Amino acid sequence: MTAPDGDASPSAPAIEGRGLVKTFGPIRAVDGVDIALRPGRIYGLLGPNGSGKTTLIRLLVGLARPSAGEARLLGHRVPSREMLARVGYMTQADGIYPELSVWENVRFFAGLYGSFDRTRLVETLRVVDLADRLGTPALQLSGGMRRRLSLACALVHRPPILVLDEPTVGIDPALRVQFWRHFRALAAAGATLLVTSHVMDEADRCDELLFILAGRIFARGTSAELRQRAGSENLEEAFLRFSGDGGDVAQPIVSRGGAA
Ligand SMILES: Nc1ncnc2c1ncn2[C@@H]1O[C@H](COP(=O)(O)OP(=O)(O)O)[C@@H](O)[C@H]1O
C-alpha cells in the first residue's frame, strides 16, 4: 500500500524503499531492495566493496534516480526539495570545500538550510573535535580530520534523518567511540540513522543490520539474531554463511516485526 505523497504520519517509516533497482549498463548495482526504517534507531548497512551500499543510499536520499521502484523520506517521495533540509548525508568522498576554512565549511552548510546559529556550530565542531581548528583551510587537514569535518557538515542543521557513508574510515579509535556515542544520542532523541560500513566491527553498535551483496539485501536483524541464526559468534562468518559462501545457511532472514 502506498501513501499519497507527503502524507507523513507519525507511524510512517522514516526511510523507505520499495522495489528499488539501479542499473549501470549491465551492472545491477541495486537489485530489488525493499526496506522500511523506523525513527529512533541506528541501522547498519554492511557489505563488501562494490556491493551496492553507496548506490542504495543515493537512491534513498533522492540523489540518484532509480531504474525501478521508489524511495520516500518521512512519507515524501524523493527527490524532494522539502526533504533536503531534513537529511544529513555524509558522502563517502568528503563533500567539503578544500579552499574554505573549517568554520566557513560548517557555516556554509548550515546556511544552505537557513539554520545559522553560532553556538550550535561550535557544539557540532566539538563533537568532531575540530573546535580548535576553526581557521584552518580544509585543504590543510589530515584525511581523518576531513572525515570529521564532513560529518560536522552533515550534522550541523540537526536533521531528523542521517545517512552516513562509511563515516568512521580513517578515524582513530577514541574518536570513533565519541562518534558512536553521539550517533546513539541522536537516535535516542528520535533521529533515524543509516550507517554504511564494510567492516563488521562496528555492527554491534547498530540496532539492526542489513547485509547487502550484489545489490540485494540477503539478511537483516540484530547482530545477536544474525549470529545466533548463523550459529557463529563471528559476524563476518555469519555474513559469509548467509551470503551462501560458507555452508547451507543461505536462507534470507528477517528480524522480528519485519521492521526493515
Ligand atoms: N556511476 C556509476 N557508473 C557505473 N557503475 C557504477 C556507478 N556507481 C556505482 N557503480 C557500480 O555499481 C556497483 C555498486 O557500487 P557502490 O554502490 O559504489 O558499492 P559500495 O558502496 O558497496 O562499495 C559497483 O559494481 C560499481 O562499480
Ligand SMILES: [Mg+2]
Ligand atoms: Mg560505497
